[in-house]
Amino acid sequence: MKIGFAWKVLVYAVLLAGVVVFMFPFLYMILTTFVKSAYSLPRPREVFSVVPNLDNYIIVWNKNNFSLYFRNSILVTAVAMAGSLFLGALTAYGFARFTFPGKEFLFRLFLLTTMIPGVINIIPQFLVIKNMGLVNTYAGLWLLYIGGGVVGSTFFLRGFFESIPKELEESVLMDGGSSWRIFVHIYLPQSLPALGTLAIFAFQGTWEEYFLALTIIKDEALRTLPIALMMFNDKYATNYGWVFAASVIAVLPGVLVYILFQKKFVQSGYNEGALKG
Amino acid sequence: MDNGFRKRLHIGLKQWAAAFPYLFLGVAGTAVFVIYPMIKNILVSLQDYSIMPNAENPWVGLDNYRMAFTDPNRKFLMALRNTFLNTLVTVPINWFCALVFAVLINLSFIRFKITFRTIYYLPIITSWIVVAFLFRFLFANGEHGFINFLLLKAGLIDKPIQWLANYWTAMIVIWLFHIWKTVGWGVVIYLAALQGIPKDLYEAAEIDGAGQLQQFWRITLPMLVPISAFVLINLVNGAFNFFPQVYFITKGGPMDQTQVIPSLIYMQAFNNFKFGYASAMSVMMGLIVFGITYTQMKKLSGRRLL
Numbered sequence: 191m192k193i194g195f196a197w198k199v200l201v202y203a204v205l206l207a208g209v210v211v212f213m214f215p216f217l218y219m220i221l222t223t224f225v226k227s228a229y230s231l232p233r234p235r236e237v238f239s240v241v242p243n244l245d246n247y248i249i250v251w252n253k254n255n256f257s258l259y260f261r262n263s264i265l266v267t268a269v270a271m272a273g274s275l276f277l278g279a280l281t282a283y284g285f286a287r288f289t290f291p292g293k294e295f296l297f298r299l300f301l302l303t304t305m306i307p308g309v310i311n312i313i314p315q316f317l318v319i320k321n322m323g324l325v326n327t328y329a330g331l332w333l334l335y336i337g338g339g340v341v342g343s344t345f346f347l348r349g350f351f352e353s354i355p356k357e358l359e360e361s362v363l364m365d366g367g368s369s370w371r372i373f374v375h376i377y378l379p380q381s382l383p384a385l386g387t388l389a390i391f392a393f394q395g396t397w398e399e400y401f402l403a404l405t406i407i408k409d410e411a412l413r414t415l416p417i418a419l420m421m422f423n424d425k426y427a428t429n430y431g432w433v434f435a436a437s438v439i440a441v442l443p444g445v446l447v448y449i450l451f452q453k454k455f456v457q458s459g460y461n462e463g464a465l466k467g
Numbered sequence: 468m469d470n471g472f473r474k475r476l477h478i479g480l481k482q483w484a485a486a487f488p489y490l491f492l493g494v495a496g497t498a499v500f501v502i503y504p505m506i507k508n509i510l511v512s513l514q515d516y517s518i519m520p521n522a523e524n525p526w527v528g529l530d531n532y533r534m535a536f537t538d539p540n541r542k543f544l545m546a547l548r549n550t551f552l553n554t555l556v557t558v559p560i561n562w563f564c565a566l567v568f569a570v571l572i573n574l575s576f577i578r579f580k581i582t583f584r585t586i587y588y589l590p591i592i593t594s595w596i597v598v599a600f601l602f603r604f605l606f607a608n609g610e611h612g613f614i615n616f617l618l619l620k621a622g623l624i625d626k627p628i629q630w631l632a633n634y635w636t637a638m639i640v641i642w643l644f645h646i647w648k649t650v651g652w653g654v655v656i657y658l659a660a661l662q663g664i665p666k667d668l669y670e671a672a673e674i675d676g677a678g679q680l681q682q683f684w685r686i687t688l689p690m691l692v693p694i695s696a697f698v699l700i701n702l703v704n705g706a707f708n709f710f711p712q713v714y715f716i717t718k719g720g721p722m723d724q725t726q727v728i729p730s731l732i733y734m735q736a737f738n739n740f741k742f743g744y745a746s747a748m749s750v751m752m753g754l755i756v757f758g759i760t761y762t763q764m765k766k767l768s769g770r771r772l773l
Contacts, residue, residue: 201571208568209586211647215601216589218613222604233611281493288486291479296494303501305760307708309729310749313736314504314511320518337496344493369485398594400711405737416596423600430604437597448592452585 223247223435229428246435254425256436258411259418263397266328266414270396273336275389278343279381283373285344286351300341308338309401316405326408334402339395343388350384351377390451394444415440505753512746531747543748546726552638553727554706557645561702564646565653566695570687572654573661584658588651595648599715602644606630634724637717641725645712649705653698660694661687700763707756728752 224240225232251257285297315334316325324330358376367375378385400416407413413421419440426432512531514524535543572583590598605613608629615627630636664687672682710729713719719726719734726734728748736745 198576201574201577205568205571205577205583209583212586212589212651215598215605215647216593218605219601231607231609231611234613234616277493277496280489284486284489284493288482288489290482290486293486296490299502300497302757303497303505305757305764306505306753307704307729307756309708309710310508310732310753311501311504312733313742313746313749314507315500317507317511317518318500318504333496334500337500340493340496341501369489373489394592398596400596401733416594419596433600434604437600441593441597444592444594445589448588449585452581452588 219434220438222430223438225431227429227431231428232430246431247439250422250432250435250439253432254418254422255411256418256422256439259413259415260439262412263415266331266403267393267396269328269332270335271389271392273332274339274343274392275385277336277340278347278388279373279378279385281340281344282347282351283377286348287369287372287377300344303341304345311338312401312405315402319406325406326412327406328412331403331406334406335396335399339392343392346388346391347381347384350381354380386451390447393447397444508746508749508753511742512750514743516742516746518740518742527743531743532751534744535748535751540723542723542726542731543728545724546728546731549638549725550707550709550727553642553645553709553712554703556642557706558699558702560642561646561650561653562695562699564650565657565698566691568650568654569657569661570683573658580658584655587654590648591651593648595711596715598644598648599711602640602647603631603716606640608632631717632721634721637721637725641709641712641716644716645706645709648712649702653702656694656698657691660691664690696763700760703763704756704760707752707759 218237221237221240222232223246224242225236226243226245285293315338319325319330319334322330322333324333354377358380359372362372362375398416399414400420403414404417404420407417419436422436423433513526513528515527515530516522516524538544568587571577572580572587577583607613607615608627608631610616610619610627612627612630614630615624618624619627628636630640668686668690669682672686677685708729709727710733713725713727713730714733717725719730723731729752732745732748732752735741735748
């Protein structure tokens, strides 16, 4: 049965309307970054008639230690990402490949923690870090990002690990290999797409994380980009050209990473086993 | 001790020894940074807690809980009401839009499927803070705020709206912000599910003479039921966890009217240093969300969870 031409036009119209709704705010934001010395709300007509230039980007990059905060965020994100990936893979492997008494109980306990919203844990998490004497350190922040996120990454990876055929292990086992060698030589390489997807999630989750960073980090020189962006906005709120130039710089890494890797994205959780190793 | 038990114990310990090196760090991290905080939350909620070193932190029983309900400013009750309102408004819209967009993108004659998906997902990967700046900018007061400009041009209003200065208009901005930012998630999940429906089901239906619409009602929708459970649970959870949506757009204003529980908790703890009170609200919120998620997951997935 064929779909009529009018229907096709209608469907495309709906989808294109969606594109406008989702893309237009970004376009308007980017155009605003080209507006020079906008100390008051720029008129829509001004915004639409700008000439593209990088002036605001250069000003913002050199203002208020912005480049320092950018580097801070790279450091915080890189370590948190590597740590989350490593710990998630390790734990998921423990759950996927071994049987031991109490495994189901432990896994269900993990599952239950996901049903309680993370935001309510900020206060006690802050108290834990405070008791460890790690307030105002990246170590404290990393512990929360990595330790607090391991349940999610374990859930994500476990399904992939369980779909890896056991026969693959045999060659390693025949050489007398240990479970560690199986982990490193079979499980990790076999689940690269899943690890890559998780890496991107971890990147985005940490790169834009605001509340924990605000709670743990007090020192101005240690601030991360989201905090700096908020402070920047409080200080230059009416200079929209600057605020949005800073914003564009802040979101650019995430958007680029996503666009470059999105074809390799994999989903897990609800359709475990549906993917091929 | 009989032999069988000893043997089982021996095997169990051996199994634990093999798995332990892999599980230790993850379990320890979860215990210290997720499970212990939950317990600590309950303890703090029963105390008049101060973060000062050597503070006494006396036990006050349920006083903090009582305070939430007897506060003359009704902040907690207002936040609770907003949370339910946010869920009631955003979940159906979010869910419906996600389903419709995904089904349309998945139609066989549509080209540039990946491009559509990427664009719809773009708000998800942009940070909450930046999108909040953007929405505050688009919904700015005065006739030069873009939304006001559009509405004035279209003749729908005759004077600019002070979006964030009034309760209902501020709530509308918060809802639009949330829906715009998150609908792409549902689209991507539904697209993956649609592509997972076996093609031969449609071929068989075609042979039996079923039309497109019939195929949609008889095959596509039933096949999407399990994934819809997953999507709805997550949307409800997302709506309950409104925090950046409120904190970055209104900071709870005007006059704490748009506050939700998470933003109220955060501001009571870290701006007013009322840790006990904030923890009591946290415990209540945790119980509510847990109750909802648990029953939904149990009912919808039909699986045993505990």
